[in-house]
Amino acid sequence: MTFAWQLARRADRMNPSIIREILKVTERPGILSLAGGLPSPDTFPAEAMRVAADKVLREAPREALQYAASEGYAPLREWVAEHLGRQGMAVSPGQVLITTGSQQGLDLCGRLLLDAGSRVLVETPTYLGALQAFAPNEPQVDEVASDDDGPVPEALAEATTRGGDRARFLYVLPNFQNPSGRCMSEARRAALVDAAQAAGLPLLEDNPYGDLWFDTPPAPTLASRWAEGTVYLGSFSKVLAPGLRLGYVVAPSALYPKLLQAKQAADLHTPVFNQRLVHEVIREGFLDTHVPTIRARYAKHRDAMETALRRHLPSGCHWTSPQGGMFFWLTLPSEIDSLALLPLAVEAGVAFVPGAAFYARTPQANTLRLSFVTLAPEQIERAVALLGGVLKDVLARTPVLTP
């Protein structure tokens, strides 16, 4: 007789990542994938890591390999506070919690702030991984009307109190958003924070891509405008390497102790070897020279994709050229469902992520996300040409509704 496990109710809310399922299909040899959000491995500073790993394991093996503080490695917490300070945020090291990637930051914040049935607000579209992180807490996820500049401040008051149940926070990714690539203007940031303060709505600000600007840095963070009402998430994944799983949360002091307890319960602490390794790499200003090389590289990739899109996409497709980050967001002619398009594209040898995956409630079916950082520029040209061909085929076969 097979034993029957009884699962927690929240298990119904856990689902495989659509992106990861797509990636499985698209990792077949020969597929040019614009789907994954993988940083270019050419940017990983392997040699600096190797030298630093050697140094850490020679000089402090007993500390680097032992259990450590749940808060994180003190010099790394100090580095983060100082780094953010240079960007206009007043952060004390005591507010910094080192996490196992910023995905864990999302998870811990969800656990600390969301009850079953409580409301959480997100942008449209929004980062899929955040929806996954929040889901096990069984919240009701509500969308805030958003435009090319991010969430619309005027929509915040109503969204906060909709249905009589106050939303617990707004999850927002202001810089080169995943998936839309958009970056909030300074005016929008000011208006959004004003609206959030007026509505008594805390903010969960996610900033994995902020350092990846091409021409000008983004405006100051939301946290710099409203420190006590904002939890800020940062990451080393996009400026160093994601495989080390190293991120951080900056939390108001009212929240920090409980966040720390959630962290202890989750994995005791983030691998201290990784923390010391990264600190050794960055302590003398490595990122000051390294990050500009990533920016220059990704700007070229962005240019290659912009050129290819203009060359190969049929009329009726729209996008805004991103000013940083890793993604183009395409709006296709309204009769095209990108989810139905995907198998045809994969057959032709190119993959993307259908936009529907990034909407909490009301998917916009004629959208899709393209990463411009994983493939080389000449591969991008080829991949976009394939995508353009598939789109033209589909449009030729789609009956045009005459008015």
Added chain:
Amino acid sequence: MTFAWQLARRADRMNPSIIREILKVTERPGILSLAGGLPSPDTFPAEAMRVAADKVLREAPREALQYAASEGYAPLREWVAEHLGRQGMAVSPGQVLITTGSQQGLDLCGRLLLDAGSRVLVETPTYLGALQAFAPNEPQVDEVASDDDGPVPEALAEATTRGGDRARFLYVLPNFQNPSGRCMSEARRAALVDAAQAAGLPLLEDNPYGDLWFDTPPAPTLASRWAEGTVYLGSFSKVLAPGLRLGYVVAPSALYPKLLQAKQAADLHTPVFNQRLVHEVIREGFLDTHVPTIRARYAKHRDAMETALRRHLPSGCHWTSPQGGMFFWLTLPSEIDSLALLPLAVEAGVAFVPGAAFYARTPQANTLRLSFVTLAPEQIERAVALLGGVLKDVLARTPVLTP
């Protein structure tokens, strides 16, 4: 005006680790601490790690530093399956989920199996970290009567159905338990699994210390007797190094997909650099020669503590010499509360963990845990002498109740 955060209800159940709070006090210079459960850093294979880190970062930097599969690094999953196979468990690599320490395994299992108010069974005493991992799910934690051989099988049926609400699982640590040091006999394992199967009660088997036996290996795991009803947790923390945060879950195939989704939501994946590093260290049989050196070292420490306890502790104190693992569990004369004893001990220069921390419901106040692996044997002698002195002082001042 200070912004007021609304926390999730589960935040009330999150509390600072008593052990970590004690450790803060006892990490003052000059305190001989028998409190922490820290492996001896003399056992960390720093040189092998250094060589392996160098190799991984030279030969596979792009893979070691990139995002990776949530399941874990395939060759490491295969190693785990093969390693457990040699211990009599039939495990396929597809059942192995690599976790960020086995604390994360506890967390994921709690999230997947526990609803608010649902019942979970634990031993008396039990591992404090497991109680912390389960707490955010707001379960009702019930104790199963236990003796020197672990949970009493005859108590299982009633405990499973107590109050009409079926317990979701029994959390059990059969090998050299933290905190009691006890190791379940083969007969007890057989009887416990029979009782669990009869009661339809799944098992969560935690085995961080099973390789640390001194004279004879422990009997086969519970999972080897009842694979489909048992989730098994393993760890590299005690045989290699805890600072890498590397553990694993072996789950029945009925449970694996949801466990994987919970893992994705929690931190995407465990640092793949750490996984490749450890696999590189252990792939050619390193543990076959390394683990025996840890056993020999810890056996000497155990002997030193046994000798010191016999020499310095007043009559009325009881313990069983552990046959493996890291801990002695002391039962003091019944009039002594070890929590009240701790400040006196710290004042004298020695620290321990009061036993009350390890009970889910009904603390036994006259117990305490001593780690024998962190201090050197001569420090153990000195520390136990100090503890004995404090105990004798307290007993001399405690009025003896005459019958």
